[in-house]
Amino acid sequence: MGRRDVSENDFSNFEDFLDAWSRRDFLRGMGGSLAFTTFLAGGMELLAACGGGNSGTQTNTQNAKRGGHVVEGNPTDIANLNPLYINDVYSQTIAYRLYDALLSIDNQANLLPNLATDVPKVSSDGLSYTFKLHKGVQWSDGQPLTADDVAFTYQLMYAPEWKGAKARYRPQAEQYIQSVTAADPQTVVIKTTKVFAPFLITFCTGTSGTGGILPKHVWEKLRPEAMPSSEMNNLPTVVSGAMAPVKWDKGSQYVIKRNDNWFRGKTYIDQHVFKVTPSFVANANLLKTGEIDIGVVDNSVWDDLGNSQSVNRVGFTRPSYDYYLHNLDASKTPKAAIFGDSQVRKALYTALDKKKIADKVYFGQATPADSIMSSAQWAHTTPKTQYPYDLAKANKMLDDAGWKKGPDGIRSKGGVKMEWELRTNAGNAVRETLITVLADQWKQIGANVATKPVQFPQLVTQLSQTRDFEMILLGISENADPDQTQYYKSTSIGNGALNGSGYKNPEIDSLLDEGVQTVDRNKRKDVYAKIQDILMQDLPTPLVTYPKGLWGISKRVQNFGVGPWNQYGARPWYKDVYVSDGK
Amino acid sequence: MLLRFLLRRALAAIPVVVGVTLITFLLMHSAAGSYVPGLSLNPNLTPKDVEQLRSELGLDQPIYVQYLDWIGVAWIMQKVGLAGVLVGAHGITPGLLQGSFGHSMVDGTAVGGQIFERLPNTILLTLTAILLGVLLSIPLGVMGALSRGSKLDHFFSFLSIAGVAIPQFWLGLMLILIFSVKFHDWGLPFLPSSGTTTPFTGGDLLDRLAHLVLPAVVLSFFYLAIWSRYTRSSMLEVLSQDYVRTARAKGMSERRVTYLHGLRNAVIPLVTLVGLELPGLVSGALVVEAVFSWPGIGLLAFQRALAYDYTMVLGIVTFAAVLVVLGNLVSDLLYAAVDPRIRLQ
Numbered sequence A: 001m002g003r004r005d006v007s008e009n010d011f012s013n014f015e016d017f018l019d020a021w022s023r024r025d026f027l028r029g030m031g032g033s034l035a036f037t038t039f040l041a042g043g044m045e046l047l048a049a050c051g052g053g054n055s056g057t058q059t060n061t062q063n064a065k066r067g068g069h070v071v072e073g074n075p076t077d078i079a080n081l082n083p084l085y086i087n088d089v090y091s092q093t094i095a096y097r098l099y100d101a102l103l104s105i106d107n108q109a110n111l112l113p114n115l116a117t118d119v120p121k122v123s124s125d126g127l128s129y130t131f132k133l134h135k136g137v138q139w140s141d142g143q144p145l146t147a148d149d150v151a152f153t154y155q156l157m158y159a160p161e162w163k164g165a166k167a168r169y170r171p172q173a174e175q176y177i178q179s180v181t182a183a184d185p186q187t188v189v190i191k192t193t194k195v196f197a198p199f200l201i202t203f204c205t206g207t208s209g210t211g212g213i214l215p216k217h218v219w220e221k222l223r224p225e226a227m228p229s230s231e232m233n234n235l236p237t238v239v240s241g242a243m244a245p246v247k248w249d250k251g252s253q254y255v256i257k258r259n260d261n262w263f264r265g266k267t268y269i270d271q272h273v274f275k276v277t278p279s280f281v282a283n284a285n286l287l288k289t290g291e292i293d294i295g296v297v298d299n300s301v302w303d304d305l306g307n308s309q310s311v312n313r314v315g316f317t318r319p320s321y322d323y324y325l326h327n328l329d330a331s332k333t334p335k336a337a338i339f340g341d342s343q344v345r346k347a348l349y350t351a352l353d354k355k356k357i358a359d360k361v362y363f364g365q366a367t368p369a370d371s372i373m374s375s376a377q378w379a380h381t382t383p384k385t386q387y388p389y390d391l392a393k394a395n396k397m398l399d400d401a402g403w404k405k406g407p408d409g410i411r412s413k414g415g416v417k418m419e420w421e422l423r424t425n426a427g428n429a430v431r432e433t434l435i436t437v438l439a440d441q442w443k444q445i446g447a448n449v450a451t452k453p454v455q456f457p458q459l460v461t462q463l464s465q466t467r468d469f470e471m472i473l474l475g476i477s478e479n480a481d482p483d484q485t486q487y488y489k490s491t492s493i494g495n496g497a498l499n500g501s502g503y504k505n506p507e508i509d510s511l512l513d514e515g516v517q518t519v520d521r522n523k524r525k526d527v528y529a530k531i532q533d534i535l536m537q538d539l540p541t542p543l544v545t546y547p548k549g550l551w552g553i554s555k556r557v558q559n560f561g562v563g564p565w566n567q568y569g570a571r572p573w574y575k576d577v578y579v580s581d582g583k
Numbered sequence B: 001m002l003l004r005f006l007l008r009r010a011l012a013a014i015p016v017v018v019g020v021t022l023i024t025f026l027l028m029h030s031a032a033g034s035y036v037p038g039l040s041l042n043p044n045l046t047p048k049d050v051e052q053l054r055s056e057l058g059l060d061q062p063i064y065v066q067y068l069d070w071i072g073v074a075w076i077m078q079k080v081g082l083a084g085v086l087v088g089a090h091g092i093t094p095g096l097l098q099g100s101f102g103h104s105m106v107d108g109t110a111v112g113g114q115i116f117e118r119l120p121n122t123i124l125l126t127l128t129a130i131l132l133g134v135l136l137s138i139p140l141g142v143m144g145a146l147s148r149g150s151k152l153d154h155f156f157s158f159l160s161i162a163g164v165a166i167p168q169f170w171l172g173l174m175l176i177l178i179f180s181v182k183f184h185d186w187g188l189p190f191l192p193s194s195g196t197t198t199p200f201t202g203g204d205l206l207d208r209l210a211h212l213v214l215p216a217v218v219l220s221f222f223y224l225a226i227w228s229r230y231t232r233s234s235m236l237e238v239l240s241q242d243y244v245r246t247a248r249a250k251g252m253s254e255r256r257v258t259y260l261h262g263l264r265n266a267v268i269p270l271v272t273l274v275g276l277e278l279p280g281l282v283s284g285a286l287v288v289e290a291v292f293s294w295p296g297i298g299l300l301a302f303q304r305a306l307a308y309d310y311t312m313v314l315g316i317v318t319f320a321a322v323l324v325v326l327g328n329l330v331s332d333l334l335y336a337a338v339d340p341r342i343r344l345q
Helices: A025-030 A089-100 A145-156 A160-166 A172-177 A199-205 A278-290 A298-306 A343-348 A354-360 A390-398 A431-442 A456-466 A506-517 A519-536 B002-029 B038-039 B047-056 B062-073 B073-079 B111-146 B149-167 B169-185 B205-239 B242-249 B254-266 B268-283 B288-289 B297-307 B310-338
Strands: A069-074 A103-105 A112-114 A128-132 A177-184 A186-193 A244-247 A253-258 A271-276 A294-296 A311-317 A320-326 A367-370 A409-412 A419-425 A448-454 A471-477 A543-554
Touching: A069 A089, A089 A244, A089 A253, A089 A271, A145 A160, A145 A172, A145 A177, A145 A186, A172 A177, A172 A199, A172 B062, A177 A448, A278 A294, A278 A298, A278 B169, A298 A311, A298 A543, A320 A431, A343 A390, A354 A367, A354 A431, A354 A543, A419 A431, A419 A456, A431 A448, A431 A471, A431 A543, A431 B242, A448 A456, A448 A471, A456 A471, A506 A519, B002 B062, B002 B310, B062 B073, B111 B149, B111 B205, B111 B254, B111 B268, B111 B288, B111 B297, B111 B310, B149 B205, B169 B205, B169 B288, B205 B254, B205 B268, B205 B288, B242 B254, B254 B268, B268 B310, B297 B310
Parallel strands: A069 A271, A069 A294, A419 A448, A419 A471
Antiparallel strands: A103 A112, A128 A186, A177 A186, A244 A253, A253 A271, A294 A543, A311 A543, A320 A471, A320 A543, A367 A543
16 A cells, blocks of 8 residues: 555544644653643643544455554653543553443544443533443443443543542543442443533544543542553453453553453454554654554655555554744733734745745655644535645735834844744754744745744743743644633633633634534534634734645555544544564 | 771761762652643643642652652651651651662652662673673783784774773664664574563573563673773883883793783773763663663663653662762772782771
8 A cells, every 4th residue: 555645535534632732742742740630631631533544434454454453652651541541642552442431532533332222312401411321231241231331430530539640631520520420230331411512522432532431330439539540451360342451561562352241242352462663753664664554754754664565554644733923912022013004924835935845854655734723524615715835926915014124134123123942842853953944935035034943841831831932843632622721712821721822802712612512413514614714814823734644554464544534543444454474 | 807997887887878869859859840740731730720630649749858758857857756747748768777768759669669670780791891890801802902002902902992981871772773674684593682581482592582682782882892991001010110011021931921920910990980871770770771672670760750640750860879989898808809909998
């Protein structure tokens, strides 16, 4: 299978938060405290997913062999596998194999039933969901998995008596969950506090980290305070998913094996090893020698990996983007005088050769951005307002807006010189290159831009708290739901929220509210189309590219249908994965 | 005599270790962003939630209380009823003095457990490399000295300069490219390039050795380069001494002169050098571990530093500091053992 271009497949959604959260940077940023207690985040910094690079869920198991193992390589060891605490994608990849959630999602970020027999319809008041569970589902120790387990798991997150368990999503759960009750052993009723369209995808699919159901008969024996440091967070004893843990050799590998009690039947593979590798670059070598079967590879080695006879490559636009924020808040920076002029923002964006950037900076493994969300989102549209690369036009726009070039070639207007500082997170090679490229391109239209890499925690503090920056370039890994509240709503400025540019637009505010209160997807899509149109005209935070997810998969591994929404979490085709040599 | 020496050295080590813990602790606290960078990033956390989390982590206490808590003094004070002295203290737990390094901020595991789980891997790698380095550098150094100015000597000089000049990561990558990737392409038996064992199937002695070869060679090449130069120059110096001439004048065989009188004296500086590497036995070899994904202490420290896992980094640095002190002590003892002129005082 050759290289894939995503536009052909029209994948959908997902990932999220500052892209720096994903992959290597993820842990870097998380760092801090018992990250699990602190980072409750709204379905945010976690990735997850479903669907397929191989066009989705079409799998062929006619010649499938039973037995054997696969080795998946990641540069980071796991952290915490408990759905209450998960905070990184690698842990989620394993946890998803261990604990089933009520629902799952496919490659378009559509909801799929999982432990529940159907995707529930919301009640007429928009506030409650009734789930019917499959009958005969068993935990790996033979105990039945019932509605009691489900209710217990959610109570750990929202009920006051379990506060000591420090579930990572507690603030969000408290905000949105009214109650979760077991009507009978096969029926769960979830009542929400308000109408919230992203509810099921956020709380019931595991795509944002939470959602996996825990065995009540095991965890209820623990004091809540003992839960965050329980050894079962790393090596669960009782699980419900496709696989069960075998061992964790810290820093080198995590091994899981087939769970014969899985309610969907046995997987073809016996074992799945998650091996810690040196880097995404090294993954390419390890794939070539067969030391790993599956792994994400760096942009720079993608073409070279194509020479290998034993490895298939799967590339697709992943739900993420790299973008830059103008600081529009005059109380925070005098540069708002420059960025506050929408003609300037448009001219700057027009002066960027996004195609060339994608080719050179990303080694061709990115698509130029055309909206304010990635093309992997189901709500993505291409607004009419576009800014194709045109230096002459950009220069003219600035001339017309009254920005005159001085003798040094730098423009100014009313005593304000067109110069500022562009920051990004240090240690991310692509972004560090990107800021110098942007500065260079803007120099050609008379802007003097200094570049400065900053440590990630500092950068995010500047973006979300102090807001004492001029311009920041960052990446976002998107959520499975297209809600943009945290990036553009006027209430999301400061206090840790991500509207760092300080963008305020009453029309956008009300559209964003409408977006999360509209449950019907087609109607929602119209709302988000309007949002994208407006934001592309206003350009508070222009997007540069949609980077690709690049996977190498050994040819001996079949049906591994990785795609934009199922890179790390949901892999609905997992049951059909087999190795052709049976080893 | 020996006992007194040990006692004195142990006492002298205390301020060093305390100083290291203090400096490390303060550096960590002044690190980029807040002490808990993730804390302020969550859009759904109200300032009240953040306060509560900081309180749960003990970050609202005065810094000296946090330090005393971490090293375990606060715990002792609490036991003897002095907790009142620590204004603003709460949630005091056993610390370093009680043998507890605390829990990782990233995955919640015990820091001590992580360290001791990685320790065997690191010792295996560094000890192999040091042994290889010693075993090869002495004969190379001696041969170089005995054939000073010859083509062989020049070749050895070239090797050792290369060993010092070539960055370990580059050498590692080149060896991986050749002995792993290319050998695989050519259909030859190839060496694995990451980890300590083959996942799933591996784990027997041969498999472990195969995984050890590349990282150990890279690491020992560096040792070899330095130590063989020292051996060579030290040997040259010794061979020009009066007592060597006397030995020759007595009619002693050249072989006995070289090895009995020459080498025995020439390796003394080498003992110091090797002794200095002893802390590396446990602190790990960061670059090599990172290139080969060798699950050792060095890699752990590196990854956790990037992840802002403060407790883990503090634990590792403290652990390594204690071992540096111990390593120097062992080196002093060895020095006295090989050189009767040096007395422990």
